[in-house]
Amino acid sequence: MTAYLLLRLRVLGRLLAELGWWRMVLLGPMLLLALARTFVVLAPHPAGQWVVPPLVVLLLLSQHRRRSDLPFLHLAAPSFRWWLAAEYALWSLPAAGALLGFGRVGASLLTVGLAPFCAWVPAAQIHTSSRHRRSLLRSEALELISGFRQTGAWLWWLALLGTALWWQQYSVAPAVAFGIWTVLFASLYGTPEPWELLLPALRQPSAWLRRRVGLALLYFSLTAAPFAWLLSSGPAGPDGAVLLMLWGTALLTMVVLARYAFYPSALLVRLTQGAVLALSVLAAGHPVYPALLAVAFFGLIWKSRQRLSTFRHD
Template identity: 60%
Template sequence: MQRGLSAYLRLRGRTLGRQVLEVGWWRLALLLPLLLAAVARALTVLASHATAHWLVPLLVLLMLAGTHRRRPDVPFLALSAPYFRGWLAVEYTLLALPAALVLLGFRQAGTAGLTLLVAAAVGWMPPAQARAARHRQPAVFRSEALELVGGFRQTGAWFWWLGLLGAAAWGQRYPVVPALAIGGWVLVLAGCYGTPEPWPLLLPALRGPASWLGRRCALALAYYGLTAAPFVWLLGTGATGSGGAAVAALLGAVLVTMVVLARYAFYPNALLVRLTQGLVLAVAVLLTGHPVYPSLLLVAFFGLIWKSRRQLSRFRYD
């Protein structure tokens, strides 16, 4: 089993290396420093807080579970290796180890152990099951609301929504708790938009990329507005007030729009799409750290509009 684990980890490393080569070193040189800075800042802030450090295991579980349930190689591993669940547990534990070390640095040993425990448990989660195709008339809602129909089910988004809503209601007297719940929900929505859709589903966009992209952004904002409304209400009725709640809601709407734009700006490279989405969320985390980050977010917003329209126009036909 140990020899198989070593071979599996080497294979995962080579696969990641090939994906890095596809992305390009210059892009990584731009993306990785900001991503690492944002992750380090978020972990430091959470780990140093008296109660917010318990959010670290939840965030680790959220990110690893969303990635695990979308992995396409789980059926192959189930057929070829009977002990693959243990391999996945070791892999996810290694990925969560930096977060656990940061928590240990702030003397949060219990939270660090829980972080590693939930990371290992993700390896035994079942993958998302594809439902059998049914013969039915094409529906505008099902074709346009791809993420609501498929993404929410695969990521268990409604489970996370209920959990975040309960946490926001429980900690309403602390303004940071509903605000973090809004941020967590934006992360869940970003997970729904992390995987580019198959080529046939993109065909309706090719006759009018700009209008089609506008509909996708409007639909994503509708998802966000309907589902984030309870969080915004809890934040507005607390100590933050309606003004702070409106700012948090607006920032979340901007981030959701940029996540959708990033999905099509680098279509169909899934790794580059996720890195760009991570960069957008990283800049949002760093907004209060330096005056340059709001300007950088604004430039990235208009840059993603231009790049996504240009990328879809490459496949246009008349």
């Protein structure tokens, strides 16, 4: 186990070296500020403290199910699950320590206690079958169909919708459910697709990119509409629903743009998407963050078009 943990530490160091110091200087403070703001909001709240453990589990699960070394570990060391459990427990310690700093002992222990169980969750499987006929819907809704199937996102959607409906009289419940669903939906666009799927973008990269963003916003609007309706019919009113829909639309647009701005580097894509999420969380805390978010928005538009233009073929 010690050798495995040291190996993982070396891999992390190489990834950071590949990232570069100037990118860490730009992205690191934003991510740290967003995490600090999240804990400052959730940890002191009697009910908000219990949101942290499932959030940590969701983050660990999203990374665990994307790991490509699980088949190798299964062959090399059949008892590797215990190694993963120790690794995930270590990753949960910062969140548990932050909760402990606010005096939330129960939530802190629950965070550390739940994290190791992520090691026994099976990796995401890509299901392929020749029985499904090719259709325009299946080709255009690639992320939606495969993402919902592999992650069980439809179960999360039903659970969040039921929670928002149950506590509709409290405006915070539908708003939190909407925010969680927005992040879960955006996570479907977190992994860059194989280069073969970029073949339609070779002739008209800008038009192809607009289509991808438009389809993502269409799917998001369809799935987020029930949450917006609950918000508009509750204490938040139509203004609150429109404001959150605009926030979700802007966040998803930037996530999709970031997917192609640094294609095919999965590390840079996910870190950029994390920075975008951090800026969107911090936007309500200080006037400078909306300005930074606007700069990042137009920067991602330029960068994604410039990156896809390298694949252009006339």
